[in-house]
Amino acid sequence: MPVPVAPGRLPVLGHTMPMLRRRYAFTASLRNWGDIVRVDLGTMRTYFVTNPRLVHELLVTKGSSFRKGALFDKFQPIFGNGLATSNGVFHRRQRRMVRPAFSGERLALHAGTMARAAAGLAATWRPGEVRAVEEDAQALAVTVVGEALFSTEMGERAVEEVRRSIFTVLKHGMVRAVSPSFVEKLPLRGNREFDGAIRRLRRIVLDVVRGWREDGADRGDLLSMLLMAQDADTGAGMSDEQVHDEVMTLLVGGIETTALALAWTFHELAAHPAVERRVHDEVDEVLGGRTPTFADTRKLTYLNQVVDEVLRKYPVWFLMRRALAPVELGGVVLPEGAEVIFSPHALHHDPASFEDPHRFDPDRWSPERAATIPRGAFVPFGLGARQCVGHLFARTEILVVAATVAARWRLVPVPGKPVRVKFTSAAYPSGMLMTAVPRN
Structure with a gap:
């Protein structure tokens, strides 16, 4: 029988939110206290789920009993x-x-955009040139998502505005979300930068949407798909405002995830020469010198394992849900309105699910070993009805770009220049300086 939550029923921890690096260690340590741990974050009472089986239950089996939590309440006005x-x-x-908009047919078209953008970036490199790889990855992610979304002349202006503003939004967005409401009203430089970037993006996206309404042609881009979409029950489409909101969601989600994954992929390949050689051999065999296609992404089996390992090692820090009614989870009844937290980072580094979890090991994703990983232990894009709708787009982009670059170049770390890591919503690399070395 489910046991109602009562004083002393769950381990209760207070937390004053220390430095970001220590936050990661704190969330990882919660598994030592139990499958569900009550954590009081200031005045907010939360329930932290540490067991992957219960995370799967939270997101899939009982996913309809939860909605997005307090963190997303802060994001919604933005x-x-x-x-x-x-x-x-x-x-x-x-x-x-x-x-x-993310069907296999559409992904096949977008894969061509991804390959062209990656080849275009690689063509600008020169032998022996030192590149700031995280900046290249960010620029490439903006190009791919921007070109996939917008294909008109006005769209080119939108992409330029995205280049200018999106990383200001990403930089300050998580800080805004976890800060008390009064902080966003203070006359701080970060607030001014963030608010200005949001205003500029809103203006240009709405301009593009209204221009498309006047034109009305299907240009094959994601924006066309959004504007032509109709509800199956009512036949109604989206308003300009709703299209804007979906475009902002795709920009923020599509750029941050892929930029981080690409940068860390090149970092890990350089740090593990044996892994890099296997990737190069596979790329040479599958592609034979030609441009990768969407169909090739399934054939690059070892590169897929590398990407899974990067997504395992460098996920987001935490996500939240809110109980819509009293709901039983792991023998505990969570009350209506309960704020529930789970940490993809902690789950992905749990030694009970992943042997030697801090080691980069793509072979853990071989079919035999992957079959032993518990459900709910690997959630780079979430699970269930709330799984990121663009997860296949992101994965395709990472594979196509990595294969395109690996066919032409090696990236070698600059001696004496270790990568710095900034911990916010995820592990952001900074100063990832690498020398471009032609493979031929």
Whole structure:
């Protein structure tokens, strides 16, 4: 029988939110206290789920009993009511309308954009040139998502504004979300930069949307798909405001995840020469010198394992859900409105699920070993009905870009210049200086 939560029923921890690096260690340590741990974050009572089986239950089996939590409440006034922040019937409706934009047929078209963008970047490199790889990865992610979203002349202006503003949004967004509400009203430089970037992006995206309404042609881009989408039950489409909110969701989610994963992929390949050689051999065999396609991404089996290992090692720090009604989880009844937290980073580094979890080991994703990983232990894009709708787009981009670059170049770390890591919503590399060395 489920046991109601009562004083002393769960381990209770107070937490005053120390430095970011220590936050990662704190969330990882919670598994030592139990499967569900009550953590009081100031005045907010939260329930931290550490067991992957219960995380799977939270996201999949009983996913309909939860909505997005307090963290996303803070994001909603900033990014609107897109898929990342909406809930309930409206979220299900929007997901049905957006999903066709990421069909296999559309991904095959976008893979061509990804390969061209990667080849274009690689063509600008010179032998022996030192590159700031995290900056190249960020610029490339903006190019790919921008070109996939916008294909008109006005769209080119939008992409330039995205280049200018999106990383200001990403830099300050998590700080804004976890800070008390009064902080965002203070006359701080970070607040001014963030608010200005949001205003500029909103203006240009709405300009592009209105221009498309006047034109009305299907240009094959993601924006066309959003504007032509109709609800299967009512035949209604999205308003300009809703299209703006979905575009902002795709920009923020699509750029941050892939930029981080690409930078860390090149870092890990350089740090593990045997892994790098296997990737090069596979790329040479599968591609034979030609440009990768969407179909090739399935054939690059070892590179897929490398990407899984990068996504395991460098995920987001934590995500939240809120109980819609009293719900039993792991023998504990969580009350209505309970804020529930789980940490992809902690799950991905749990030694009970992943042997020697801090070691970079793509072979842990071989079919035999991957089959032993518990459900709920690997959640780079979430699970269930709230899984990131663009997860296949992101994965395709990482594979196509990594294969395109690996066919031409090696990236070698600059001696004496270790990578610095900034811990916010994820591990951001800084100063990832690497020398471009032609493979031939």
